[in-house]
Amino acid sequence: MPVTFTFGEMLSARSVIGTTLAELGEDYDNLWVLTPDIGATLVEFRDKYPERFVDVGLAEQACVGVAAGLAYDGNIPVVSGMLPFLSMRALEQVRSDVCYPNLPVKIIGTHGGLVGNGGSTHYAVEDLALMCALTNMTVTSIGDPLMVGEVIRQSMTMQGPIYIRLAVGKKDKVLYEPGEHEIRIGKGIIARQGTDATIFTHGTVVAQALDAAAELAKDGHSVRVVDMFTLKPIDEELIAQCAAETGGRFVIVEDHLAYGGLASRVADVVADRGIHLTAFERLGIPQVYAGFGEDEELRDKHGYGLAATIAATQRVIAAA
Amino acid sequence: MAQPSLQNTENPHTVEELENLAFELRSKLLHLCGTYEGAVHIGGDLSSADILTALFHHGLHVDPTDIANPTRDRFLLSKGHAAVCMYIAMSMRGFFSYDGIVDTYGQLDSAYGMHPCKVQLPGVEASTGSLGHGLPLAVGMALSARGRGESHRVVTLMGDGETGEGSVWEAAMAANSYELGNLVAFIDRNRQLMTSFDEERVFLEPYTDKWAAFGWNVVHIDGHDMGALVQAIDALPASDSRKPTVVVCETVKGKGVDFMERNLAWHAGSLGAADLDRAMAALQASREKESV
Known part of the structure; x- marks a missing residue:
């Protein structure tokens, strides 16, 4: 279903992730979605492509490692979860399993910044420093919920890994009129x-x-x-x-x-x-x-x- | 499901021939350990030598002339510090030139280093080295094969020490949950870590029970008995079966060289000229003793 919205309106970035991935699953039969027990919004993809949806439970390290294994075999894995855990608990897998062989694993998640009121275990506040330090990694942080869809779409044809950071993604202000700005990874x-x-x-x-x-x-x-x-x-x-x-x-x-x-x-x-x-x-x-x-x-x-x-x-x- | 046959199954090696290949592998390992100035993980190389011989010369359906063939079995060396043992085993199977390995190992711009790098050496399946990473990668490859309806296997070799890593058990649960019967983990159970013997500090036992409790099909063999290795490989469940298999191989770190066997000093090291002669003589003596 296409996303409808009004400029200035609140929209859930998470729902954009879900809708975009479900759409892209059709264009890319090698697109897989993986999660460590997160992702009510991934339901649409899961229901449409159950054979390409992997939930390993609470196991971030395995989740990223499994994604790398899929990518070695020519697939495009998207790992979706909470960023404090993907960026820190699975940091070594991101670095050595994904970035070192420059695999096209997409890491997308929420809780970037002091958001969600979970306390410091649940705030990703060091994640951009960590991700920017990794050779081969492209690092993004998105505010406008509709941009999330566009960045995910563009990431599909990227050779290497990308990190896509969101805040909570439940209620985000639509900042830009559609077509108002050219959105291109690497350009402000x-x-x-x-x-x-x-x-x-x-x-x-x-x-x-x-x-x-x-x-x-x-x-x-x-x-x-x-x-x-x-x-x-x-x-x-x-x-x-x-x-x-x-x-x-x-x-x-x-x-x-x-x-x-x-x-x-x-x-x-x-x-x-x-x-x-x-x-x-x-x-x-x-x-x-x-x-x-x-x-x-x-x-x-x-x-x-x-x-x-x-x-x-x-x-x-x-x-x- | 019929296995694709990339290997020369018309003239399979006999167990005796495989034992000879394993001896040759060990000799080459010692030679490299004697010529390379830096440290080689010789203890864990020697404990893995029979397993890697059985895999590359008997078990794996791989084709050194077509390394990207989608139907090939995938092999990941999770215990990446045994890279040189894998490089040489693969060279003996026709993947690489042994001279190329010995002449350049560890040098600037060489494809052959302490831990395997897929980017520098495309013949290997994955960049490994940090322990506990191989099994999650293998799970991903096995899921990929399942997703495409391919019948090849994904095989990994872990050290028993590295199964202290939590990521191994995360992946073990995932493999069971996704019923990956196309996944096989060999474990080099040499019962030594770098600085201690397993049960001194870390209790891995009851080891096979742990894997069984995680839902795996468990095979427990002597990892230096070539006949047992061949039998375990031949008896693997079909790749479309629903349980992953672990082959726990009881081994001896430093196997074949008496002064290295079960000796913590030989986790890694290099051999001077005199030590190389001594090691070669010990290897020869060990072979004669076992053939009696």
Whole structure:
């Protein structure tokens, strides 16, 4: 069934995963879906292609290893689960079984960031740092629920592995009008134009960055928002372009450790290419185990919520 | 279901011929261990030598001239540190040149290193080395074969020590749950880890019961008895049967070289010229003793 939606509406990214995989199962008879006991939304695929659906139970390491075995034999396995466990408990399988032989295993999951109120065992906050470190791995983090479908679709023809990070995926804001932006893995999206500063962001906090830019516009500030949904390979050209076009004033906001994620990726490009910046601020999770609370409360508490984003952007705009 | 016949089944090796091949494999292993300057996992190579000989010269339907044939049996060396034993066994089956292995082993840009790499050496089925990874990979390959209605087998060789890894038992449960009768795990039960003997620190026993409790068809043999290995291979359930099979092979680490046997010092090492002569003499003596 095609997904229907309205711009600005809430949509479940998980349902997009389910629908997209069920669709793709028809085009790709070598597409397998695997899960370690997660995935009510995979039911559609499971019912349509039971012979290509594998649930190994609570066994993330085996799940990723089995996926690699399938991929060695010419299949396209998609592993779907909760990212804190896929990115950490199965990290060595991801690295040595999938990335080392560069197999086309797609890892897609939820609970990237301080989301879902599960406490620190259930927040993937180091995952992007870990995944970006792996040779051959492509790393993405998606906010717009409809983009999830497009990224999964594009990943089907990729040779190597990809990591696709979502937040909770139960209720996500549709950010972009269909066809409004070209969505291409490896290319950032200018989600909002602006000339005074650029906010680079990804995943669930793209919506927050857009709200911050809208607030700042009321005071006459023109703030660009870049949805850098691909962290690796990073869109270096866009970073250089934004430095040139927004006065070298950067804010990075992400639902991930402030060090090791997108801010670090951007800083690497800035340093490596000798890009001159006027101001650079990074907002993200500090070195704490964050505790319980609703997503927004946790972002506020740990200094990367809406108010903090607005304040940081004002500071970089004011910087001499 | 008829097995595809890629191997020369018209002239199968006799048990005696296989024993001679295993002797040749051990001699070549020692030779490499004597010429390569770095450490070779000689203890676990020697304990696996009969199993790998039986597999590559009798059990596996593989074709060295057509390594991507979709109907071939898949073999994964889960105990990746025995790579050199697999390389040489495969060279004797016609996959690689033995000289190529000996001349380049472990050197810069060589395809032959301490643990097998599928990217550098396409003749092997998977990149392995980190222990406990082979069985999950094998489960994936067995599921793939089932999905395509193919009748080949997926065979892996694990060390008993590596079955301490939880991922092995995760995969063991998956194999049983998915009724993968096309999956066969050989276990080199040499009863030694790197720094201790199994039962000293880690209790693996009751070992065969553990596998049976996980729903596997269990075969328990002397892993140095070539006749028993051949018999176990010939008696494997059809690949469309519903239970995975484990062949627990009782072995001796360092088998065939008396001063290496059950000696923790020979988990890995290299042989100087004098030691190489001593090892070769010991291997010869061991063969004569066993043929009496």
